[in-house]
Amino acid sequence: MGLFLINFTEGLATIYIIMIIIRSLLHWLKEDVIYKYRGFFNLVSKLTDPLLAKISRVFPVLHSRIDFTPLIAIIAVLIAKSIVVFIINMFFFRAPVI
Secondary structure, three states: OHHHHHHHHHHHHHHHHHHHHHHHHHHHOOHHHHHHOHHHHHHHHHHHHHHHHHHHHHOOOOOOOOOOHHHHHHHHHHHHHHHHHHHHHHHHHOOOOO
């Protein structure tokens, strides 16, 4: 059960990171491509916008035109995944505390 939860957590984190990357690449696509696949892009936006909006409130884009919000979001997802996997390991496999 523990390995299933670890693999499930890692899979969800990977899918969410891919969606963040797709969301950040949307700005470079032409409007007709976005319109053609708007259902998929709307789903990606609805799933990633809450996290990206919270991060952009804390780290606004300053004078440079580079938005680091997706990078910070990916790092946050990786940290959250590591914490959840650590908790699952401690709960199911009872690693010794040093």
